[in-house]
Amino acid sequence: MQVGRAAPLGCVGTPLVSLQGMENRARIARHSRDPQTRMIGKLCLGGDWACANGNLGALGEIAERLITCSPKALHRELAGLSDLCRGDPDRATAAWVQLKNRVLGSVAPAA
Numbered sequence: 001m002q003v004g005r006a007a008p009l010g011c012v013g014t015p016l017v018s019l020q021g022m023e024n025r026a027r028i029a030r031h032s033r034d035p036q037t038r039m040i041g042k043l044c045l046g047g048d049w050a051c052a053n054g055n056l057g058a059l060g061e062i063a064e065r066l067i068t069c070s071p072k073a074l075h076r077e078l079a080g081l082s083d084l085c086r087g088d089p090d091r092a093t094a095a096w097v098q099l100k101n102r103v104l105g106s107v108a109p110a111a
Contacts, residue, residue: 025104037107039069044100051093059096060085071106074099 026048029041043062050059063082067075077099084092 025101029104029107032107034107036069040066040103040107043069044104047096047100051096054089056085056089056092059092063096063099066103070103074103074106077102 026041026044029037030045032038032041043066047059047062047066050056050062060082063078063085067078070078077095081092081095081099084095
């Protein structure tokens with residue numbers, strides 16, 4: 001029995017989302033040309049790391065550093081997050097997820 005050559009497959013599967021659509025705001029911010037936006041993206045990545053590792057002290061420090069480079073409208077909430085990190089880890093972690101999205105939403109989109 002002779003077996004024929006298989007046809008080339010090319011692209012396997014159907015792309016469900018374009019690669020650009022899979023970019024998240026934190027990654028875009030970390031790779032921005034604007035130094036302030038880049039700093040915010042890196043601090044947000046650090047905040048995610050701190051939450052994932054249960055390091056609320058680090059999350060509190062990151063919240064305080066974000067105050068220096070984020071819009072004034074978010075300063076009170078970031079200070080509140082820093083306070084929560086000292087006494088209520090569960091609320092601090094939940095607050096971080098929502099606040100991080102607002103911080104990232106406040107930076108200019110990548111050009």
